[in-house]
Amino acid sequence: MATPPAELYDLQGRHILICRPEPEASRLAQCFREAGAVPRVLPLIEREPLPETPERRTLILSLDHYTHIITVSPYAARLLLDEVDTWWPQIPTGIRWYAVGAGTAAVLAEQGLSPRRPAQGWTSEALLALPSLARIDGERVLLARGEDGRELIRETLEARGAQVTVLPLYRRYLPDHPSDQLDQLLGDFAPEAIVTLSGETLNNLIALCAKSGHNLYDRLLIVPADRVADQARTAGFEFPCIPGSLADNDIVATVAEQLNGRDGSSGTVK
Incomplete structure (x- = not known):
């Protein structure tokens, strides 16, 4: 069954950090905006x-x-x-x-x-x-x-x-992000969900958290597969979650389901 469009999901005001490379990151960010979220893009992998x-x-x-x-x-x-x-x-x-x-x-x-x-x-x-x-x-x-x-x-x-x-x-390669940008996005922005769709992206996030001192291990973490979910748990992330597919709308749907479910439960991501 096709996933409904992003605007049908309630993510009003939710802070989402997208760590995909461009142009995929900006495309996914637009889908989150259509669902009412406040996305920010921090590519942790670039390609050439x-x-x-x-x-x-x-x-x-x-x-x-x-x-x-x-x-x-x-x-x-x-x-x-x-x-x-x-x-x-x-x-x-x-x-x-x-x-x-x-x-x-x-x-x-x-x-x-x-x-x-x-x-x-x-x-x-x-x-x-x-x-x-x-x-x-x-x-x-x-x-x-x-x-x-x-x-x-x-x-x-x-x-x-x-x-x-x-x-x-x-x-x-890992792009060179200024330290003030990292402090703003990892700290001040306070993301509720983080999208990391590869093991390499996750490793780069872990390294940045360790270097900057920001603790994001209790946030919803979107990962692409069981292998990366296990990698995230080993690193200390409490809530890794695999979406129904890697299509933009399915990622938005998974974030909406998990964040809204956590509001009404103990916070465990299923």
Whole structure:
């Protein structure tokens, strides 16, 4: 069932801190505003494309040699499709395209592709459970991702006998935020909910809290998966919560449900 639009949720006056990269952060902030919330954006990861190299160009030109192409994020999918558009008059046929989540699948679908993605979930683990990736001994797989990232997909597919080529398209880094901005957003603003949609983002938040002395461990923390929720609990966060999906409206719906539920209960996030 589709999630109702953000304006139908009651978050009037609620303070929400969004730690996603741009432009996703501002887009999500607008959804929270439509629900009456007061969002602030503090990107704890930024991304930039890696410069093209002769090796990468050669790899793109041999795209039709791959049976499977996996894109791990909407950003990776856009960068890959831009390069394919530069070097190919049309996208090669006969390739099985994959997306880790619905947002990534939507980017591929915009180019007329029919990507395979998990019916439930949006994690590497869910992707690896797809039947078409179960028996791939000797098949060639291209993995489009950031410069650094989890090695689970590569390691698992190689263990299944695949020949995996990693295609790094961008790098992630922690932006340099002025100390007065951090004090304002982590302290004076007093967020009631914080959106951290990757383990790396969460690690950066933990480091900033330790460095600045701000204690946010009793706030509602939106995380993308069980793995990151466990990471948050280990760090001391009391209320990590996984939304119904990573779509903007589902994130808003989860925050509304949890914050309003905490007002009328002992504060435990289910």
